[in-house]
Amino acid sequence: MKETFPELRQEPCTKRWVIISPRRARRPHEFQKEEEKSSLPEWEASCPFCPGNEDQTPPEVFSRWGENGWLIRVVPNKFPALSSDFNEVEIRGTDPFVSVPGVGVHEVVIESPKHNLTWGNMGKEQMEQIIDCFLSRYRLLREDKRLKYICIFRNHGEKAGTSLIHPHSQIIATPIVPEQLRNEIEEARRYYDDRLRCAFCDVSKREAEFKERVVLESQHFIAFTPFASRMPFEIWILPKRHNASFDLMYDEEAKDLADVIEKVFGALLKGLDDPHYNVVFHSAPLRDSCEDYYHWHIEILPRITIQAGFELGTGIYINTTPPEEAAAKLRQFL
Numbered sequence: 001m002k003e004t005f006p007e008l009r010q011e012p013c014t015k016r017w018v019i020i021s022p023r024r025a026r027r028p029h030e031f032q033k034e035e036e037k038s039s040l041p042e043w044e045a046s047c048p049f050c051p052g053n054e055d056q057t058p059p060e061v062f063s064r065w066g067e068n069g070w071l072i073r074v075v076p077n078k079f080p081a082l083s084s085d086f087n088e089v090e091i092r093g094t095d096p097f098v099s100v101p102g103v104g105v106h107e108v109v110i111e112s113p114k115h116n117l118t119w120g121n122m123g124k125e126q127m128e129q130i131i132d133c134f135l136s137r138y139r140l141l142r143e144d145k146r147l148k149y150i151c152i153f154r155n156h157g158e159k160a161g162t163s164l165i166h167p168h169s170q171i172i173a174t175p176i177v178p179e180q181l182r183n184e185i186e187e188a189r190r191y192y193d194d195r196l197r198c199a200f201c202d203v204s205k206r207e208a209e210f211k212e213r214v215v216l217e218s219q220h221f222i223a224f225t226p227f228a229s230r231m232p233f234e235i236w237i238l239p240k241r242h243n244a245s246f247d248l249m250y251d252e253e254a255k256d257l258a259d260v261i262e263k264v265f266g267a268l269l270k271g272l273d274d275p276h277y278n279v280v281f282h283s284a285p286l287r288d289s290c291e292d293y294y295h296w297h298i299e300i301l302p303r304i305t306i307q308a309g310f311e312l313g314t315g316i317y318i319n320t321t322p323p324e325e326a327a328a329k330l331r332q333f334l
Contacts, residue, residue, distance in 0.1 A: 011228035013199045015187050018228040019318045022325075040116035040165065049110045049166035061107065062137060064129055072129050073110040074137060074171075080106035081172060089146050089175040103146050105173040109133055112167050118156060119261055119279075120269030122167070127258035130169075134281075135254065137171055138247040142286050147173045149181065149285050152246070157276025159303040169279070177285045184282070185294050192293030200295030203227075204238045213327045216263055216334060220256040223264050225323035225330075231305055232321035233272065233330065235264060237298040244284040244294040261298075263334055268302065271333040276303040 006021040048056035051069055062074035082104025092099050111130050112122060119127070134152050141150055154169035155162040191199035207213055207224045215235060216223045223237045237260060239253060249257070268275060283296040311317050 009228035011226060012203055013188060013191070014184050016228065016230075017316050018230055019316060020228075020322050021318055021320055022322055042114050042116050044115045044166070047115055047164070047166050049164065049168060050115050051113045057108075057110075062133060064133070069113060071126070072112065072133050074107050074133060075110065077106040077108050077170065082106050082174065086146075100175060103175050105141055105144075105147070105171070107137065107171045109137075109169045109171065110166065111169060115166050117167050118269065118274065119154070119167075119265035120274065121266065122262060124259050124262050127262045128255055131254050131258050131261075134169075134171075135247055135249065138283075141171070141173045142247065144173070146175055148287055149174050149177045150283065151178075152281040152283075154279040156278070157303065159276035160278045177288070181282065181285070185284070185288070185290055188293045188295070189290065198242055198293055198295050200238060200297060201242050204240065212324045215267065215327050215330045216260060218256050218260050220253045221260045223260055225327045227323060229319050229321075229323040229326070230317035231301060231303075231307075231319055233268070233275070233302045233304065233326045234319075234323070235300040235330075237261070237264065237300070238295065239297070243296055244291045246281055246283040246296045264300070264330075267330040267333040268300075271330055272302065272304070277301060278303065 006019055009018050009020055010016070011018065043050050043052075045053075047053065054060075054073075057073075057075040058078060060073045060075050062072075064071045082102045084103065084105055086101040086103035089100050089103055092101075109130070111117075112126055117126075122130070138150055138152070141147060150171065150173045152169065152171050188199050191197075191202075195202075203226075204222050204224075208217060208222055213224045213227065214222065215225065220240055221237055222240060223235055226234060226236050237257070239249070239257075241253070243249070268277070278301045280299050280301070281296070282299060284290050284294045305320060307317065
């Protein structure tokens with residue numbers, strides 16, 4: 001490990017500052033869970049997502065079937081954050097206190113009929129089904145003119161906010177563009193205005209040349225631990241072809257992405273004993289024109305450490321594991 005003293009690093013794409021403080025850290029091998037992981041059954045009678053319990057979820061809006069039953073299902077969230085019952089989106093209230101109706105879509109993607117799988121051991125064919133499902137739902141939802149943004153995300157483990165073990169992810173479509181994404185796009189626009197190049201393209205190319213933070217590189221994608229990682233073992237997956245929106249992937253890129261995801265999460269599964277994590281797909285807003293300077297990507301955020309008062313109060317994360325060390329650790333388990 002090169003760093004022996006704390007270092008402030010700035011993420012080039014977002015201008016977000018991070019403190020890399022390895023002196024506060026355990027070493028990577030110590031992040032593995034100390035307790036024994038109990039093996040989960042392939043089917044759980046009490047699980048509403050397991051086959052045979054379909055009546056415990058709202059009626060499905062999407063599914064794929066194989067010889068022995070369904071392979072993947074999408075259902076409306078039983079306790080949705082937003083509702084599709086509103087016909088129009090209009091600003092209400094009196095300045096400065098304004099609101100809009102909570103119009104939107106909240107869906108659950110039940111990723112497999114097997115209760116005990118995760119992205120690290122799902123298998124490439126099933127991951128292809130998942131990516132295909134994400135693309136199908138994204139392309140359908142973007143036709144709703146009330147919606148401005150679609151977020152695909154996955155919470156794995158209690159520390160990441162999940163309440164059901166069965167493998168699943170979620171899709172939320174909103175009538176507004178989140179502030180965090182707007183800030184990310186604005187920084188990308190500034191970078192493009194200064195250089196006439198995409199910040200994300202520049203970062204991925206330099207990471208490929210530098211190699212020290214690269215976890216995996218394929219024909220169409222590169223996975224790496226960002227220079228200014230917010231937390232230990234944070235990973236970004238970027239397409240090599242410049243593209244602002246997730247749903248504009250080619251078929252061969254989608255298949256390649258499934259393979260990359262399976263390998264990256266397999267390394268997390270083996271190397272860190274299946275840590276709790278959040279996964280978020282960052283894609284351009286549906287109605288904004290930012291094709292030249294924004295670049296869709298996936299961010300993987302293991303929930304190994306806890307963000308406390310300093311992080312919440314300043315927005316500056318303290319990362320106790322240098323990304324170079326994290327990448328070297330994960331490469332051992334590919």
